[in-house]
Every structure is written in C-alpha cells, then in structure tokens.
Amino acid sequence: MSWGNTDAGGGDQWGAGHGATDGFHDANFGDNDQFKGGTTSFDNGGGGGFGDGDIEGGGGRLNGACFNCGEEGHMKADCPKPRVMRCRHCNAEGHTMARCPDPSCPPQEPREFTGECRVCGKEGHRAADCPDKPPMICRNCEEEGHAASDCKNPRKINRDNVAEVSAEDAWAKITQGAQDKDMDDVKEGILEYCKALPELTYYELESAFRNLNIGVYIIAVEKPQMIGALTNMDLQGNLNKKYQVTYRFQSGPARAREAQYFPKGTAENLERLNDAGEPVNSGLLKCNNCDEYGHTSKSCPSDRVEKERVVVKCYNCGPTPRVDKFACKNCGQPGHKAQECPEPPNPANVDCRKCGEKGHFSRDCPQGGGGGGACHNCGQEGHRAKECSEPKKLICRNCDEEGHSSRECPKPRDYSRVKCSNCGEMGHTKVRCKQAIPNPDADEVGMNAGASFDAAEAALGEDNLGGDFGGGDAAGNWKAGATSDGGW
Numbered sequence: 001m002s003w004g005n006t007d008a009g010g011g012d013q014w015g016a017g018h019g020a021t022d023g024f025h026d027a028n029f030g031d032n033d034q035f036k037g038g039t040t041s042f043d044n045g046g047g048g049g050f051g052d053g054d055i056e057g058g059g060g061r062l063n064g065a066c067f068n069c070g071e072e073g074h075m076k077a078d079c080p081k082p083r084v085m086r087c088r089h090c091n092a093e094g095h096t097m098a099r100c101p102d103p104s105c106p107p108q109e110p111r112e113f114t115g116e117c118r119v120c121g122k123e124g125h126r127a128a129d130c131p132d133k134p135p136m137i138c139r140n141c142e143e144e145g146h147a148a149s150d151c152k153n154p155r156k157i158n159r160d161n162v163a164e165v166s167a168e169d170a171w172a173k174i175t176q177g178a179q180d181k182d183m184d185d186v187k188e189g190i191l192e193y194c195k196a197l198p199e200l201t202y203y204e205l206e207s208a209f210r211n212l213n214i215g216v217y218i219i220a221v222e223k224p225q226m227i228g229a230l231t232n233m234d235l236q237g238n239l240n241k242k243y244q245v246t247y248r249f250q251s252g253p254a255r256a257r258e259a260q261y262f263p264k265g266t267a268e269n270l271e272r273l274n275d276a277g278e279p280v281n282s283g284l285l286k287c288n289n290c291d292e293y294g295h296t297s298k299s300c301p302s303d304r305v306e307k308e309r310v311v312v313k314c315y316n317c318g319p320t321p322r323v324d325k326f327a328c329k330n331c332g333q334p335g336h337k338a339q340e341c342p343e344p345p346n347p348a349n350v351d352c353r354k355c356g357e358k359g360h361f362s363r364d365c366p367q368g369g370g371g372g373g374a375c376h377n378c379g380q381e382g383h384r385a386k387e388c389s390e391p392k393k394l395i396c397r398n399c400d401e402e403g404h405s406s407r408e409c410p411k412p413r414d415y416s417r418v419k420c421s422n423c424g425e426m427g428h429t430k431v432r433c434k435q436a437i438p439n440p441d442a443d444e445v446g447m448n449a450g451a452s453f454d455a456a457e458a459a460l461g462e463d464n465l466g467g468d469f470g471g472g473d474a475a476g477n478w479k480a481g482a483t484s485d486g487g488w
Helices: 167-179 183-196 202-211 266-273 442-460 462-467
Strands: 217-221 230-233 243-248 276-281
Touching: 167 183, 183 243, 202 217, 202 266, 217 266, 230 243, 243 266
Parallel strands: 243 276
Antiparallel strands: 217 243, 230 276
C-alpha cells in the first residue's frame, strides 16, 4: 500500500486524494475494522467490547450470603455473630457430626493421611501411628511409658550447673554468706550442700541453722494465689507441695502484710517444711477452651465455649466519629468559627458557663439564680441586650443619668472618674499629668535629627558642598547645570 497513489484528488494534499483504492484515506478506519462501527469496536458494545461486557462478579463471595449467618454484605471470616455449628447428618445446629446425639448417625470415617511422618520421615502414616516410634519419655521423671500429665513420680532434678564441692566447703560458704548478709552466696552454698547430700530435707536444714545460730532462716509461707503453671517442689523433686519456701535473715515477717502468711512459731514452721518447696514450672498444658491446666482443648471434657472474637474497627470510619478540634462548635462543620456560623445557635453543642454542662445557655441554666438574668437594656427576662427590640438606653458615664451620652452631658466633667493613661491614677488625664513620659516617641527623635542636618547644611554653604564634586568655575556647585562638554 502506497501513501501517494491518489491521481484523481491530488495526492500531495491532506484534505483531498481519496480517488485511489490503495491510498491513505481509502485504507481508513471506517468499515468493519474501524473503532466506531464494527463488531470489534470499542464503543459499539459488541461481545469483545469494553463498554457493555458482562463481567460483574455477582457470584463472588463478597456479594453472596455469609456461610455462617446467611446474611449478605460480608464473608464468614468477618461475620460479627458467633460461629454456628451445624451437624451434616441431622442438619441441626449446636453440634458437629462427630458429637451428633442421633443414634442413626454413621460414624465419621477417618481421612486418609498422605503426609510425612515427623518421627521416621516416611509417608502414609502419622507420628502417633508410626511403627518405628520410640517409647514415650516422661518429661517429669524421664522414665518410659507415660506422659508428664499422668506422672506421679518425683521430678528428676538436674544440678549440672551447680559446682561440685564437699559438704564442708559448702557449709563454710553458707556461714560466710550469713555473716556478710549476702543472700546470693547463701543460696548458692545451699545448692552445693544439697548436691553433696542428695537426701537432705528442708526440715533438717532449718533445724541445723537454728541449733548452730547461723543467722539464716527457712520459712514456709502459704501463698494461695499461685497460678496453675507453677507448683512447689522440695529438694528431692516431689511436686504439689502446699507451702512455699523463702530464705530470710530474720525469723519474723519484714512487713505487716506478710504476717498472715507466716507461721505462728518455730514448731509450726518446722511442721510446714515437711510439705514445702520452691516454685517451679509444673509442665502442664493449658486448655484454650476451659482455661484449666492438665489437658488441651482437643481433649477437653467441657462443652465448647464460644469466645468473643476481637473485631478490629477503624477509628476514622467506625461508629465513633473522628473529632475535629478546629470545627465549628455550633454546627460541627469545618471551615468557620462559631462566631461566623450561619446556623442558629444549637444548645446541644453549648457548654453552660455556670454549671459546665451541655445542652443549655448560661441564661437558661436551671442552677444559680433561677434560670437566667434580665436584659441590661429593658430589664425584662428572656433575651439579652443585643437581642432587645426596645430602643437602646443611653446612660451617661459622667452623671449616670439616662437619655444622653458622656459627650453630650451638660454638667461639668467629673475628673474623679477619669483615669490617667500615663501614671494610672484617678483625677486627671494624660495631658495634665505631672509625671514625665518615660519613653518618648520615635517620631520626635527623627524630627530632631532632621533639624540638625538642616543646620549643618546652612553652616557649610552651597559653595562648600558643591566644591567637592569638582568641575571648577564651569561646573559651579552641585546644584548648577552642566555648561561644557565635559560637565554632567
């Protein structure tokens, strides 16, 4: 196709040249392949067009009903209502198919596991069903055959981090720490002493401290507020002890609030030490359903508890509107102040100046004066002076009479009511003030400077001022014009 094969219409012009079939204007966009008329056009709404397509997404989840409550407008994950459990067998709400009370409900068939075992790494079975699984090791006593939640044996205590010294050296360390009042050294010495003598009990240790007057006391206190994740353990690893052991340098409570937890005497303290220990981790799991320790939510014997879901709401567009501190206090709209508000006064947004509450003006306040004052112009109640329909009442500030202002007062001026703006005293004005003005105006200083300049000019004379510019007799002074070619 050529661009210039237009013999009939003058191919060198833009507007003509439409006679040849292979010209530029014959191969236009006006037939079926054009942008405005064909079936493949952009504006004619054909099947391939962009204007009248059928892609709306009406069957999507956003426009469909919620799978939980059946309402439209949100998805199941965003549903504000609690989760509804529905049985797939009897179609009843409140339980699942695994807990269906209907005896005709068929047992749920286990799903085939296609993953990888965490124990042996083979596919086709879970770790619980692994044939190569080693025997279960208890995390409490480190013996085989049971879990820590079912263990009744004492805990195996690992004291590898404690230095291995003789009992005499450990006892000397305890004695020296008691003399220095260093509780850290005392506790470290007790651990070393217990490692040297594994069968030592708190009862025997406290009895030795008291008989030898070491100055260290092991007190068994009662703390009922211990959480379920902790338990008391004695020196041999026995758990679930009733009392908690604390080390002190005095036998009595240090504070008054501790007296209710302390034993009444030495005999009671020694008796408590047989059932006392230090707090350690119990090793029990916490159920997310009933918040109890000893089992998980999967094996919880209690009914399923529907907990309140945390809903994240936008602070800007949520139910609590954002407060604009620059908005009008009358109508709440931005762009103007309450003094410029075109809306009538809204008492709902008004703070009363008398009681501080919202909802009324100070003149209508039910507190303080029986509900508002009188108009300063006419003396009637129910409106203010600027809203009064009566003619403005003039009161003279010179004689306190009505009907004229102080400028029109026929009586002599009462200077006892006049305050001087210079000294602040009553009885005269600034013009008659006898005290000097402390700061003169800047204009007066400028006027004096201008007068000095005029005097200096008169003393020097015009000839002296003009001689500095040169030019000799021809130039004259600076005010004279140029009279020669070399002048200004």
